[in-house]
Amino acid sequence: MFFDFSLLQPLGWRHFFFRQLTLEQLERYTPARVVNLERNAVRADTGGGSFPVTLCSRLLFPDDPIARPTVGDWLLVEPGTNRAVERLERSSLIHRLRPGESSDSQAIAANVDRLLVVAALTREFNLHRIERYLVIAAQAGVTPLVVLSKADLCPDPAAVAGEVSRRLRGAGDVVALDLLRDSARDALGAWLDAGTTLALVGSSGVGKSTLLNNLAGIRRQATGATREDDDKGRHTTSSRSLHRLPGELCLIDVPGLREVGLPPVAGGVARRFAHIEALAPECRFADCTHQGEPGCAVRAAVQAGGLTADELDHYLRLQAEEAANTRRREQRSRQQDKAFGKMVRATLRAKRERQGR
Ligand SMILES: Nc1nc2c(ncn2[C@@H]2O[C@H](COP(=O)(O)OP(=O)(O)O)[C@@H](O)[C@H]2O)c(=O)[nH]1
Ligand SMILES: [Mg+2]
Ligand SMILES: [Zn+2]
Structure with a gap:
């Protein structure tokens, strides 16, 4: 059947x-x-x-x-x-470096079509944190959508959205919203085809659950007293889970990630910063590190205004981090291979001895 x-x-x-x-x-x-x-x-x-x-x-x-x-x-x-x-084989996998003394990857969500990166327009706003998520999205081959929440608390949300948009360079989209009043469905409509799976990431308190409820059509009163039972029927987050929303949407809510370490695999940084990597062949030295060598095409782009010093600086730092994590993982797996080989040889030896050979 x-x-x-x-x-x-x-x-x-x-x-x-x-x-x-x-x-x-x-x-x-x-x-x-x-x-x-x-x-x-x-x-x-x-x-x-x-x-x-x-x-x-x-x-x-x-x-x-x-x-x-x-x-x-x-x-x-x-x-x-x-x-x-x-x-089944995954169409995509969002993962990060497992927190702690680790060189492993930790899966966050599988078979994701778009990564919703939520950041609040408050004093904690941090472009570099968003950029980390963009690298993680690029690594997974998933289009990012940046949702700047709490636009009602920011004097000029459009200016910040513009800054994020310049950093995205067309590799995704950005919207600024008051999640308590605006319709996220209207703002993100173009990205929400039936059958789409979104994953929601961002620090604790930025408004991920509020966005989930907004998309689900459950809106909390923007004003008025908050009572305990106001939360009834709302989606709240205790663990990672996939929610089904109207319009045949699937949304994976990921509780606030404190650390966003780059996974120990190459590719994410190069893909996210392809516009910088494309300049490198123009540098005078083939092994230019873009940190002050003469004839550096990347530094020249900063001088010419096509790239900000901050973006270049962050790229170099993320590139170093990705390389270090990848190296550490390779070392670890070589050690494990060695240990495994040793164990197999010891087992074979013991067996031969038992058999009196
Ligand atoms: N003013 C304002 N408050 C918001 C907005 N989005 C979320 N909040 C509030 O921020 C707090 C944390 O939101 P929540 O969705 O639980 O964050 P999460 O930890 O990312 O799931 C709640 O009190 C929300 O009502 C927004 O756009 N504007
Ligand atoms: Mg939550
Ligand atoms: Zn260079």
């Missing part, structure tokens, strides 16, 4: 996933999208609401932790047992 795939379309199902299925899988399993993570299980949805799904040990303990199912992933689930046997 074949499953009715039209049920999955509002959940973001598309040809990219369908074409990964074999005929046998089509007959035996049901695709389900992960909407929530639990300790040794997940909650997933096949279009009719979420239910608990257990993961087979191969999915639970993959060689690379980044392969473990995360929010937004598509799984193949055995009806009856609700056991997931397979994770």
Whole structure:
């Protein structure tokens, strides 16, 4: 019996996933999208609401932790047992450096079409933090949309939006909004096709849950007393989860990330700052670091006003960070390979000795 795939379309199902299925899988399993993570299980949805799904040990303990199912992933689930046997290849993966003394990547959300980067127009506003998210989006190959919230608290939101827009260089869009009054759907409409999956990131308190509720059509009173029960029926964030919104939108809400370390893979910085990297071949020295060498085309662009000193400076810092994280991860995996080889040799030796050879 074949499953009715039209049920999955509002959940973001598309040809990219369908074409990964074999005929046998089509007959035996049901695709389900992960909407929530639990300790040794997940909650997933096949279009009719979420239910608990257990993961087979191969999915639970993959060689690379980044392969473990995360929010937004598509799984193949055995009806009856609700056991997931397979994770489908991802169309995109938003990830960052795992916080702490780590050289690993940490998955944030899978199969994301657009990254909504939320930043509040308050004193904490920080262009460099937004730019970090832009690198993470570029790394994942996902278009960023910057939402500048609390526009009502800023004397000139358009000026800040213009500054962010110049930094984006057409690689995404930016809007400034009072999330308590403006309609986010009107402002972001062009980006919200049916079947789109958005992931919502930003520091704690910037208005992510307010944006989610705004998009869901649940608007809180802009004025008036706040009572405890005002929060009833609202979406609030305790853990990462995928919400289904009207208009066949999926939105993955990510609770405030304190650290936004660049993942230990090359590519994000080069892609985000392609306009700077494109100048480098014009520098006099092939290994120019753009830090004061004569004949530097990148410095020349700063002089000519095509690039700000701040953008160049931040690019150089992010490039160094990405390179350091990548190097550290490579070193770590070489050490692990060595340790594994040693263990295998010791096991073989012990076996030979037992067999008296
Ligand atoms: N004035 C104003 N307050 C906002 C706006 N957006 C969110 N807030 C308030 O900021 C606080 C934090 O919002 P919340 O959505 O919980 O932030 P989150 O931690 O990113 O999910 C709440 O009290 C919101 O009512 C806005 O555009 N203008
Ligand atoms: Mg929240
Ligand atoms: Zn140079």
